[in-house]
Amino acid sequence: MQFRHPEILYALFLLIIPIIVHLFQLQRFVKVPFTNVAFLKNIERQTRKSAKLKKLLVLTSRLLALSCIILAFSQPFFSESSTQQNVNVTVYLDNSYSMQAKGENGELLKSAARKIIDNNNIQNSIFTLFTNDESFKNLDANSLKNELIDLHYSPNKLNLNTVLLKAKSNYSDKTNTSNKIILISDFQNINIENKIDFTILNSPISLLQLSPKETQNIFLDSVSLEQKSTEETTLNVLVKSAQIISANFPVSLFQEENLIGKTTAKFANSNRTAVQFTLPNSNKFNGKISLVDEGMEFDNDFFFSVSAPEKINVLSIGNPAEFLQKIYTENEFNFTVSPLPQLNYNTIQNQHLIILNELPDIPAELLRSLSEFLENRRSSAVIPSQNANIDSYNLLLNAFQSGKISAKVENEHQITSINYGHPLIKDVFEKKVTNFQYPKTALHYQNNFKNSSAILKFDNNSAFISSSKIKKGNFYWISSPLNKNISNFTQSPLVVPIFYNFAKTTLKTTQIYYTIATENNIEITASIGKDDVLKISNETNSFIPLQKVSQNKVELILSDIALESGFYKVSNSNNVLKIIALNYNRDESDTNYANLISLVGNAENVTVSTSVESLFNEIGNQQKINWLFKWFLAFSVLFLSIEMLLLKYFKI
Numbered sequence: 150m151q152f153r154h155p156e157i158l159y160a161l162f163l164l165i166i167p168i169i170v171h172l173f174q175l176q177r178f179v180k181v182p183f184t185n186v187a188f189l190k191n192i193e194r195q196t197r198k199s200a201k202l203k204k205l206l207v208l209t210s211r212l213l214a215l216s217c218i219i220l221a222f223s224q225p226f227f228s229e230s231s232t233q234q235n236v237n238v239t240v241y242l243d244n245s246y247s248m249q250a251k252g253e254n255g256e257l258l259k260s261a262a263r264k265i266i267d268n269n270n271i272q273n274s275i276f277t278l279f280t281n282d283e284s285f286k287n288l289d290a291n292s293l294k295n296e297l298i299d300l301h302y303s304p305n306k307l308n309l310n311t312v313l314l315k316a317k318s319n320y321s322d323k324t325n326t327s328n329k330i331i332l333i334s335d336f337q338n339i340n341i342e343n344k345i346d347f348t349i350l351n352s353p354i355s356l357l358q359l360s361p362k363e364t365q366n367i368f369l370d371s372v373s374l375e376q377k378s379t380e381e382t383t384l385n386v387l388v389k390s391a392q393i394i395s396a397n398f399p400v401s402l403f404q405e406e407n408l409i410g411k412t413t414a415k416f417a418n419s420n421r422t423a424v425q426f427t428l429p430n431s432n433k434f435n436g437k438i439s440l441v442d443e444g445m446e447f448d449n450d451f452f453f454s455v456s457a458p459e460k461i462n463v464l465s466i467g468n469p470a471e472f473l474q475k476i477y478t479e480n481e482f483n484f485t486v487s488p489l490p491q492l493n494y495n496t497i498q499n500q501h502l503i504i505l506n507e508l509p510d511i512p513a514e515l516l517r518s519l520s521e522f523l524e525n526r527r528s529s530a531v532i533p534s535q536n537a538n539i540d541s542y543n544l545l546l547n548a549f550q551s552g553k554i555s556a557k558v559e560n561e562h563q564i565t566s567i568n569y570g571h572p573l574i575k576d577v578f579e580k581k582v583t584n585f586q587y588p589k590t591a592l593h594y595q596n597n598f599k600n601s602s603a604i605l606k607f608d609n610n611s612a613f614i615s616s617s618k619i620k621k622g623n624f625y626w627i628s629s630p631l632n633k634n635i636s637n638f639t640q641s642p643l644v645v646p647i648f649y650n651f652a653k654t655t656l657k658t659t660q661i662y663y664t665i666a667t668e669n670n671i672e673i674t675a676s677i678g679k680d681d682v683l684k685i686s687n688e689t690n691s692f693i694p695l696q697k698v699s700q701n702k703v704e705l706i707l708s709d710i711a712l713e714s715g716f717y718k719v720s721n722s723n724n725v726l727k728i729i730a731l732n733y734n735r736d737e738s739d740t741n742y743a744n745l746i747s748l749v750g751n752a753e754n755v756t757v758s759t760s761v762e763s764l765f766n767e768i769g770n771q772q773k774i775n776w777l778f779k780w781f782l783a784f785s786v787l788f789l790s791i792e793m794l795l796l797k798y799f800k801i
Contacts, residue, residue: 157223164212203795210792217785225781236274236329237321240265242297243334244280245306246447247737250335250361257359261333262297264761269293271329271765277319281305282711286319302447304665304712304733308342317350328352331764335359336743339736347752354755355764358745366391366444367398367414368738369451370421374428374661384426386438386451388414391740402426403437414440433457435716435728448738452715452730453661459674461652462499466492466515467506467532470631472639476648494518498700499676501527501655507534507630510541516548523549523622525699528655530625530648533594535635542594549619551626552598563587564613564638566606573604573616573654577646588643590629590636598626604647614647625651662730668708673719675726676701683726687717 242265248258269290276288278296282303285296307315309332316330330350334340336358347354367390375383386400394416402410410426428434434455442449462483465473469486477484487493489508497503497518505511519529533542543553565587569575587608595611603612607628617624629636638644663669673683683703684693690713695706705719712731719727749755758764 155223157219160219160222161216164215167208167211167215207792207795210788210795214785214788214792217781217788221779221781221785235326236271237277237319237326238271238274238329238331239277239279239316239319240293240331241312241316241333242278242280242300243307244282244300244303245737246302246304246445246733247306247335247337247740248359249302249445249447250366250740251363251443252359252361257335257361258300258302261357261359261761262300265765266294266297268762268765275321279315279319281307284315304714305667306340306734306737308340309336309345310343313345313347313349316354320350320352330354331357333357333359333761335361336745336748337737338741338743339739341743341748345748347749347755350754352754354752355758355767356745356749356755357758357761357764358742360742361740363444364391364740364742365394366448366738366740367440367442368445368448368735369400369438369440370735370738372438372451372453372662374455382428382455384428384436384453386424386426388422388424388440389735389738390416390420391444391738393418393420398440398442400424401439403439405435428455433728435730444740445738447714447733448735450714451662452732454716454728454730455661456659456727459656459659461501461656463502463504463652464496464500465504465506467504467508467534468632470506470639472631472644473504473506473648476645477652482652489515497522498525502652503527503529504651505529505531507532507537507632509534509536510538511545513544516545519545520548520620523620523624526621526655528623528625528651529619530627530651532627532631533629535592535630535632537594539594546596546598549617549624551601551617551619551624552596554594554596556595557592558595559592561589561591562593562607562609563589564605564641564643565608566603566610567643568602568604568606571602571604571616573650574646577650586641588636588638588641590638592635593629596626596628601626605643623654662732664734665712665714665731666734668706669712669731671705671707671719671729673703673705673727674701675703675721677703677721681721684720685717685729686720687713687715 242258242261244258248261249256251257252260254260254263274290276290276293278285278288278293280300280303282305285292288296312332312334316332320328328351330352332354334357336356367388370387370389372387373385375385384402388398388400395418396416398414398416400412400414401408412424412426414422414424416422428436436453436455438451438453440449458481460481460483461477463473463477463485465484465486466489468488473486474484485496489512492515494514498521500522503519503522523529531542531545537557539554539557546553567574567578567581569578569581590613593607593611593613598612598615598617601612601615601617603615604625605613607613611628612626613628615626615628617626629638631639633639663671675683677683677698682693683696683705684691685705685707686692692710694710695708697704697706714732715730717729717731718725719729745757749757758767
């Protein structure tokens with residue numbers, strides 16, 4: 150039993166007063182002479198014995214009545230905690246998209262929020278509610294209710310160790326305050342990365358796992374493009390199931406909002422299958438793949454955006470070459486030829502591929518520009534001159550740490566070997582060719598390159614064309630001049646795929662979609678002014694992300710921004726530079742849940758609850774107060790009544 154006002158109990162010491170009065174009677178008796186007292190003495194003995202018993206009973210009832218009154222005013226009660234103690238309740242409610250799964254009472258997240266509102270009976274409490282992307286502190290019951298009503302799904306997810314650390318940050322060390330931690334989630338295995346250390350919290354932790362009625366879920370995992378011809382492209386769509394099934398599901402393709410294709414995903418005793426759609430090779434295609442599934446909804450749509458192919462900038466420095474103009478055509482390339490004396494060095498960093506075509510000397514300024522150029526993941530090809538200054542070329546090769554030219558060889562050699570496994574030409578030939586007419590050259594420069602890979606070789610097994618990884622870019626070396634007086638290689642069918650791929654490999658494949666994460670980095674090819682910024686927007690939202698501006702590109706950093714799946718425009722003022730497609734992460738689509746009993750193990754401060762109702766009732770009962778002052782008031786009235794009855798009906 151506890152007391153709300155224990156200081157009033159000191160009044161019990163006042164009960165000594167009626168006891169003293171009873172023990173020391175202050176009444177003065179008067180002696181009266183009487184003639185015959187033999188009979189009266191007998192009556193006197195009986196009367197004194199009865200009076201003594203009556204006074205003792207009256208004193209007892211009076212003491213009990215006064216004691217009950219004093220106890221009633223001190224407000225006694227029974228409770229597992231003190232009324233002076235406040236409760237700091239920290240609630241983690243998982244709002245990731247896996248909580249869209251249907252439970253007995255609808256979607257898991259909405260059902261849990263509704264039950265918390267209905268069963269919150271915790272008294273003297275301050276609440277902290279945090280989710281995967283938001284945190285709300287110092288809430289009373291009404292404020293908690295409002296936040297739960299407005300709760301939305303988030304593409305972010307937290308692993309359990311991070312959740313515990315965030316809960317620990319809300320710990321209150323105030324006196325007369327107890328801490329309660331409540332974690333409500335479906336507890337998927339992907340959110341339990343490492344061993345869970347519950348001991349970082351000294352407070353009681355209650356875990357509640359919400360389970361869907363059905364763990365089956367069909368979802369769109371990824372899409373990819375495959376070039377089939379110059380007119381058409383194949384879109385490959387990977388469809389997955391959380392379980393091995395044998396069933397069919399319709400899959401639709403939309404361009405913007407227009408349905409342009411429909412097919413069926415067929416699972417044949419498997420958990421994955423693929424479907425294909427044919428896309429026209431148009432300038433752009435903003436597409437959406439959709440399927441119908443009764444499981445989670447967030448992974449039933451997949452957005453992608455195919456942009457118009459970007460032209461590749463190729464700069465040839467030196468002598469004009471007719472074969473280069475035929476390879477780098479206007480529909481795919483921005484090809485420029487510049488003699489060395491007229492070279493504008495400011496244009497070098499805007500190129501994707503630079504070809505040094507038979508320069509007698511390489512000036513130091515050009516060498517520095519090329520070194521910086523290769524830092525930006527670009528490519529350079531060097532065709533030496535018939536009258537090359539070997540020392541000048543070796544300065545270039547030394548700067549690239551490639552090796553050096555050792556000698557000029559003026560003997561004729563045939564080009565007889567193709568490295569079919571080299572990334573530059575591995576997809577050029579359907580099969581190995583052994584009977585083609587070998588090109589030849591009358592002059593080449595012998596070298597001792599290191600860390601280089603031969604693409605074509607002479608008949609003496611030395612490299613005719615080789616590639617090296619220099620800094621972040623690619624460096625290609627052609628051992629011989631390619632003018633018609635020295636070599637007939639430019640008349641060979643090999644020249645087109647090799648020089649074409651010199652340029653093509655410099656352009657990174659454009660991403661057709663991005664996955665929403667805690668931080669997304671998106672690179673936009675654009676040159677903007679010093680004071681310009683890029684803006685990202687969709688139909689309902691617009692924001693300016695962090696951005697790093699380079700000479701010909703802008704890197705956008707999307708962090709701490711609530712994003713939804715769909716299409717977004719990247720704009721500079723009113724000029725739309727690019728359309729990007731964002732999709733929710735599919736990690737939570739594969740329903741795989743943890744076993745909480747095994748997870749908790751021997752942690753003494755952790756309990757596993759079965760429902761929201763039992764969880765909050767348990768905490769509420771710990772705070773429930775059973776007041777006793779009414780009982781003590783009733784007993785005081787009872788004892789006063791007994792005293793009155795004794796005084797009235799107990800005859801001496």
